[in-house]
Amino acid sequence: MVTSWKNSKATEGPDVTKDTEKVKTLRQFPPYGAMNGNSTGDTCPTCRGTGRIPRGHEDQLVAVIPCNDVRLKPRRTKLYVCVSMIVCLLLCCLFLFFLFPRSVILTPVSVLSVMVYFTPNAVEMEVTNLINITNENFVPVQIIQFSLQGLISDSVVGKTKISNMSAIQSRSQQSYTVKIDLPISDKGLNIYCKSSSIKIHTLxxxxxxxxxxxYLAHTEQVSLDTFEYIDCGNNSTVPHPVR
Known part of the structure; x- marks a missing residue:
């Protein structure tokens, strides 16, 4: 009897030892799910405690990542954030630099010609001017309409409008010739311009x-007043600058 009891104890010893180790392991690391459904832990959200994944639901797997996984603590996070902010700030500065509205400058250059025609009751003149338009923007500028009116002694004597002027490319300057008809009907000016005793009839x-x-999805108006002298008594085709 003693021998059989020792043999049975020796036979059951390894199994008891394995069960004890398993219990200790389960206490330290509780199972997330079990096939027999008797687990004391939470049910696995993917296999629902069965230990198997239902067919057709392979794309709904749930990955459980430990809190000490290095993937949850990426390296050089601050460096990446700072570099991203600097790049965004640089792009914004470049965007504002190239698309910030700049001025469009209108400059009179010279009087190209003055053609004078005498009629019994008036003096008709055709004055041709050269003007420069400078575009300082980084985008083309479209000229919608150009208006010009001439005044002599604060009286309007002629008007003209041009609506077919070509666009001005970015960071460029373009020259245009503008003609305006000036009929003078004032008696005093008629006598002054038609007088043969005066060599230069300056107006x-x-x-x-x-x-x-x-340009840049908005419209703008540019205006300029300038003064120039012309000879109303003779034809003049020699250009002279506007002062």
């Missing part, structure tokens, strides 16, 4: 220029 002409332009 001071005031030009009021208005230009409507469009």
């Amino acid at each position: 001071f002409l005031e030009l009021q220029m208005t230009m409507n332009i469009s």
Whole structure:
């Protein structure tokens, strides 16, 4: 009897030892799910405690990542965030630099010609001017309409409008010739311009220029007043600069 009891104890010893180790392991690391459904832990959200994944639900797997996984603590996070902020700030500065509205400058250059025609009751003149338009933007500028009116002694004597002027490319300057007809019906000015005793018949002409332009999805108006002198007694085809 003693021998059989020792043999049975020796036979059951390894199984008891394995069960004890298993219990200790389960206490330290509780199971997430079990096939027999008797687990004391939480049910696995993927296999629902069965230990198997239902067919057709392979794309709904749930990965359980430990809190000490290095993937949850990426390296150089601050460096990446700072670099991203600097790149975004640089792009914003470049965007504002190239698309910030700049001025469009209208400049009179010279009087190209003055053609004078005498009629019994008036003096008709055709004055041709050269103007420069400078675009300082990084985008093309479209000229919608250009208006010009001439005044002599604060009286409007002629008007003209041009609506077929070509666009001005970015960071460029373009020259245009503008003609305006000036019929003078004032008796005193007629006598002055037709007098043969006077060699130079100088008139001071005031030009009021208005230009409507469009760029960067908005319209703008540029205006300029300038003064120039012309000879109303003779034809003049020699250009002279506007002062």
